[in-house]
Amino acid sequence: MKLHVWLAGLAALVWCGFAHAATVGFETVSAPVAGDRPLKISIWYPSDAPEVSEPMGLETQAVARGGPIVGRGHPLVVISHGTGGSDTSHWDTAQALARAGFVVAAVAHTGDTYDDRSRALRIIERPKHLSVAIDYMTGAWRGHEAIDAGRIGAFGFSAGGFTVLAAIGGEPDMSKVDRHCAVHPHFYECQMLRMLPRQPTAQTVPAHDPRIRAGVIAAPALGYAFTPQGLAAVKVPVQLWRAEWDTVLPQPYYAEAVRRTLPKPPESHVVPGADHFDFMPACGAAMAKAAPSICGDGVFDRVAFHAAFNAEIVRFFRKTLG
Template sequence: MLLRLPFLLPFILILIIPSAHAAEAGFQRGRTAAGAEIGIWYPAEGLPVRQRFGLYTADVVPDATVPHGRHPLVVISHGTGGDYASHVDTAVALARAGFVVAALTHPGDNWRDNSRAIRIEERPPAVRALVTHMLTIWTGRAAIDPRRIGAFGFSSGGFTVLTAVGGRPNLTRMASHCAANPTYFDCTLMTAQPRASVLPRWPDMRDRRIRAVVLAAPALGFVFDRPGLADVRVPVQLWRADDDRILPAPHYADSVRRALPVSPEFQSVPGAGHFDFLAPCSDPPAMPVICASAPGFDRAAFHVRFNVEVVRFLKAKLGSSRRR
């Protein structure tokens, strides 16, 4: 047996040393026709470099060549006060798994400018415009399969994505909700940014190109009832943080879960807070409100599982990349 070792060694090395052509995540910055800032991640080859994305860091291949083949597209909608990089680790995981990923910074609802944070009706059209941009304007658009598009949304982004697949909220419920829960985040935001009225009837903002969605701690879940979600027929993966102090149970993720016409794939996360769905921060003490987790909760370890589950779900519902 010892004599055979030299002959087996090359095969052993192949198994234990990563391939030089293993999938990495390419990255580009851009803007939509309306001027919204976007980040784009996609499968790539090359030497990754560690790059800073605001509060976060990720290993990417900047401006890498867009791959051949047809790849599913996932668009990402961040929460109030976030930006396109809020879920950078999830975007990178998806890109390495064969997806093209595009995330936008919502105009008027981001960390630089939150002047229109309560104009929630402006968010779904922005996501629709992002899909259109990726399919018709992005230079790498030939690498996208337009029949396989998914979406990921966190907090206000979860609300956004849910309405983009047929959800119709009843925003008149805000008044009674905030009368009973005036200290909740959404209610304090409404107090800080009052508006003359809410939409008496939510228009159909469905984007039929989106075929599967992931919702993490969706905002305003209580404004949806069974009739309001009756048209949501795409597969849904729904996540709840069990120690969410920003959007506490049972008014948000649980309300969506009850109202969906088809039961979602539901995932609850013991010990997690609202912001634990954001990417792990590079320097948590610099922004403890967003970056710090509760004692005993390991955000980085959770995100390993979270990203695996998101990738698995979207692969199952949208399929893998295909060569031409």
């Protein structure tokens, strides 16, 4: 009941005066990266071609693969997934944005996907992937002329939330991680540190991208690593989400720490009854069987929540990107 009351109130605030795309176009590309493997990017965009249901890993989506891009002046939103995720981890949010007139580019972070964890601890390198995606989408992509390069936002979940926070100006104090894990050895990132070998990286400061004008951050990882000084340069609007019962990144060390530390109060949402992975789409039968730990127990209504969640993200980017 608590969730449904929250959803009803949220839905009542959502502005529905924007034009919807007739269909959603979709394609997957590889963006070149100097000195590294190409970056895989999945792209959703407004189209008018017929949609066809097609497999997407263990899930399916209805899209117009390779369809024409309709319209001009579309804002661009880049998406950063959580650790061990993929470029399609937030496909429903990407589709909602595309239907509302956005072009969406979701990256597969090299070395931190479900099939390759070789760089999972090199989180400081992730923000540069968003810059690579923006460069590609506004330059080399076949539909780049349909994008308004002055209207760019970013969405990130979990490690992706850290990624977006760093990309918009945040500078984490990574020395805090070991101190945190000495006190909380059972927390998720602390278990990762014990399970995975430390991987050397020449990068010590995340890449910031001033082209990103607004950020949506859900359940950000390593929130405690950002001091007031480390977030002082974050000037763009932020929409911040946390799950009431996040068992992976428990409060008050992550989203709540970011909320308290940002120099300008974010638009903040706490989702009643939600757990960490409820920010990912509702699972189909195959996904639920293969990865029950991320699909929930069926008590929390993820379908209803995502209808409101995605609408709020659309509203926020409409407001902040103009």
